[in-house]
Amino acid sequence: MTLFIEQCLNGLQFGLLLFLLAAGLTLVFGIMDLVNLAHGSLYMLGAYFAATFAAWTGSFVLGAILALGATLLVGMAVEVIAMRRLYGRDHLDHVLATFGLILFFDELVRLIWGAGGMSLPLPSWLNTSVRILPGVDYSAYKLSIIVVSLSVAGFLYFLVMRTRLGMLIRAGASNREMVGALGVNIKLLFTLVFGLGAALAGVAGLMQAPILAVQIGMGENILILAFVITVIGGIGSIRGAFVAAILVGFIDTLGRAYFTDLLRLAFTKETAATAAPALSSMLIYLLMAIVLVIRPEGLFPASSK
Amino acid sequence: MTSVFNLRTIVGLLLLLALVLLPVYVELTGSRFLLTLFTRIAILALAAVSLNLILGYGGMMSFGHAAYLGIGGYAVGILAFEGVTTGFVQWPVALLVSAFFALVIGALSLRTRGVYFIMITLAFAQMAYYIVAGLARYGGDDGLTIQKRSQFIAPINLSNKVQFYYICLALLCAAIYLVWRLINSRFGMAIQGARSNDTRMRAIGFPTYRYKLTCFVIAGTLCGLAGALLANHTDFVSPAMMYWTRSGDLIIMVVLGGMGSTFGPLFGAVALLVLEEVLSGITEYWQIILGPLLLLVVLFARGGIDGLLGKVRHV
Numbered sequence: 001m002t003l004f005i006e007q008c009l010n011g012l013q014f015g016l017l018l019f020l021l022a023a024g025l026t027l028v029f030g031i032m033d034l035v036n037l038a039h040g041s042l043y044m045l046g047a048y049f050a051a052t053f054a055a056w057t058g059s060f061v062l063g064a065i066l067a068l069g070a071t072l073l074v075g076m077a078v079e080v081i082a083m084r085r086l087y088g089r090d091h092l093d094h095v096l097a098t099f100g101l102i103l104f105f106d107e108l109v110r111l112i113w114g115a116g117g118m119s120l121p122l123p124s125w126l127n128t129s130v131r132i133l134p135g136v137d138y139s140a141y142k143l144s145i146i147v148v149s150l151s152v153a154g155f156l157y158f159l160v161m162r163t164r165l166g167m168l169i170r171a172g173a174s175n176r177e178m179v180g181a182l183g184v185n186i187k188l189l190f191t192l193v194f195g196l197g198a199a200l201a202g203v204a205g206l207m208q209a210p211i212l213a214v215q216i217g218m219g220e221n222i223l224i225l226a227f228v229i230t231v232i233g234g235i236g237s238i239r240g241a242f243v244a245a246i247l248v249g250f251i252d253t254l255g256r257a258y259f260t261d262l263l264r265l266a267f268t269k270e271t272a273a274t275a276a277p278a279l280s281s282m283l284i285y286l287l288m289a290i291v292l293v294i295r296p297e298g299l300f301p302a303s304s305k
Numbered sequence: 306m307t308s309v310f311n312l313r314t315i316v317g318l319l320l321l322l323a324l325v326l327l328p329v330y331v332e333l334t335g336s337r338f339l340l341t342l343f344t345r346i347a348i349l350a351l352a353a354v355s356l357n358l359i360l361g362y363g364g365m366m367s368f369g370h371a372a373y374l375g376i377g378g379y380a381v382g383i384l385a386f387e388g389v390t391t392g393f394v395q396w397p398v399a400l401l402v403s404a405f406f407a408l409v410i411g412a413l414s415l416r417t418r419g420v421y422f423i424m425i426t427l428a429f430a431q432m433a434y435y436i437v438a439g440l441a442r443y444g445g446d447d448g449l450t451i452q453k454r455s456q457f458i459a460p461i462n463l464s465n466k467v468q469f470y471y472i473c474l475a476l477l478c479a480a481i482y483l484v485w486r487l488i489n490s491r492f493g494m495a496i497q498g499a500r501s502n503d504t505r506m507r508a509i510g511f512p513t514y515r516y517k518l519t520c521f522v523i524a525g526t527l528c529g530l531a532g533a534l535l536a537n538h539t540d541f542v543s544p545a546m547m548y549w550t551r552s553g554d555l556i557i558m559v560v561l562g563g564m565g566s567t568f569g570p571l572f573g574a575v576a577l578l579v580l581e582e583v584l585s586g587i588t589e590y591w592q593i594i595l596g597p598l599l600l601l602v603v604l605f606a607r608g609g610i611d612g613l614l615g616k617v618r619h620v
Contacts, residue, residue: 029420035420035423082600085604086603086604089603091366091419091420091423092360092366092423092556092560093603095366095368095423095553095556096556096557096560096599096602096603097599097600097603097604099553099556099557099599100595100596100597100598100599100600100603101596101600102550102596103592103593103595103596103599104592104593104596104597105596106592107590107591107592107593107596108593110590111590111593220549220550224427224428224431224549227424227427227428228424228428230424231421231424231425231428235420235421274441274442275439277439278435278436278438278439278440279439281435281439282432282435282436285428285429285431285432288425288428289413289425289429292413292416292417292421292425293413293416296416296417296421297421298421
């Protein structure tokens with residue numbers, strides 16, 4: 001039972017982290033109609049920046065804040081230099097151009113930080129466990145990821161639904177030309193939105209950095225998961241991304257933890273042990289296939305343009 | 306389309322002629338490396354030709370095409386590992402498994418369109434990647450070494466490098482011809498019609514879903530053949546050959562060469578792989594040049610190499 005609660009919390013933590021990534025992806029797609037494969041590179045940069053700045057300043061929190069700012073700036077620079085020219089183009093052009101950016105960023109990171117990868121040590125006050133229920137201990141750092149992700153999600157909701165900037169963002173999503181015609185600086189708005197998406201990816205990257213190794217290509221595996229989430233949730237829908245991310249987080253984590261036992265009920269021990277790892281990593285793709293068969297536009301299709 | 310002998314066809318045929326004569330050059334200079342490089346180019350060009358069929362003519366933006374490379378390759382690898390070395394079994398199995406996989410993926414993916422299609426094909430390819438990486442008996446992540454290349458009857462010997470090169474080249478030419486015939490047939494016209502206006506094609510009575518699915522399966526099967534060749538070429542299969550960046554490479558080849566053109570994928574494959582070779586000779590960090598170069602091609606040279614050749618004719 002203790003283990004089960006722990007696994008559920010792990011699932012929640014992973015799901016929330018995925019939400020941060022998927023939110024940026026779906027925001028950029030919903031508003032600019034842009035497919036951004038390089039989103040994973042921004043996630044990777046967030047992690048590298050955090051590791052570097054934390055080492056420089058000697059403070060984990062200060063490093064994280066600096067990394068957040070740096071990813072935001074990189075994101076805005078990428079928008080101004082490259083993305084801006086891609087709006088209104090074919091989706092295939094987006095895929096190719098941002099694929100080129102992935103190659104560029106991977107190699108740039110190798111050039112600057114070397115191929116070896118880095119690590120971001122946790123400060124001692126986070127590297128402990130907290131008693132959340134009688135008899136149940138949980139890592140303080142993972143708990144803080146849950147708290148931070150939830151507050152970021154709340155902030156995002158507030159920003160998009162309750163502020164003037166959010167109003168413009170929503171208006172831009174439904175009719176770009178009209179918002180521009182009403183005198184809103186659409187170029188600046190898009191740069192800001194892209195920067196916001198980059199910052200979200202950066203936050204996800206820097207929070208994941210102490211748990212996993214900081215290395216080249218770390219963004220690419222998780223990017224695919226973020227894509228699966230946006231597809232399940234309905235591309236362009238932040239609410240859909242949230243629901244789908246939690247769903248995928250739970251299924252992936254619990255699948256990895258309990259699938260072997262489940263299979264053992266039906267098959268021999270050896271078959272279960274060999275088949276389970278492959279099958280459990282397939283689960284979310286299976287979920288996506290089922291969702292698409294029933295609802296080809298995802299669970300929460302964004303309102304048609 | 307009207308004149309067969311325009312500049313792009315002439316350049317394409319000249320390139321093929323140069324490829325046919327390459328082993329002679331290699332014999333004269335003794336640079337074995339070139340032969341290996343161009344065998345690889347011919348195989349990947351075959352994969353690009355198959356992708357061009359759905360991407361360029363069919364307008365289906367598949368981002369999971371490398372999955373069939375892996376499936377074809379693993380069909381050969383696994384059969385060889387289990388002691389079945391005859392190519393008469395290995396290759397048909399490779400083609401059948403790829404076709405079946407394409408049928409399943411296509412049947413599900415073609416229900417969606419646009420970005421959903423890009424992402425769902427990508428996700429299915431990743432799924433295949435994880436399945437293969439989980440095959441502990443066949444090496445898992447580390448891949449599987451193939452002890453013996455596919456065996457055929459007496460005069461055919463795949464271990465002979467020149468002969469293997471010519472087999473790859475012949476299959477490439479056959480694929481280019483097949484796609485050309487297909488595209489100019491009634492079937493091809495229906496596919497291209499569905500690309501430009503799916504609703505209208507359905508309105509005049511074409512079941513476009515079935516047409517597109519058939520096209521998707523043909524492309525997957527052809528790519529599975531390329532996979533079987535690639536496994537024989539490297540004597541090794543690993544999940545890396547179906548990783549999603551490989552699908553990206555194939556798309557680059559098709560777009561760089563010119564989407565929806567007869568020789569485009571060939572131009573693209575030669576250009577990309579030769580460029581890789583040249584750039585990696587200049588600097589270890591060659592992708593830092595290739596990445597932005599790609600961005601420039603997307604921004605400023607939409608038709609790819611084939612488009613540039615087409616323009617020259619009109620000047």
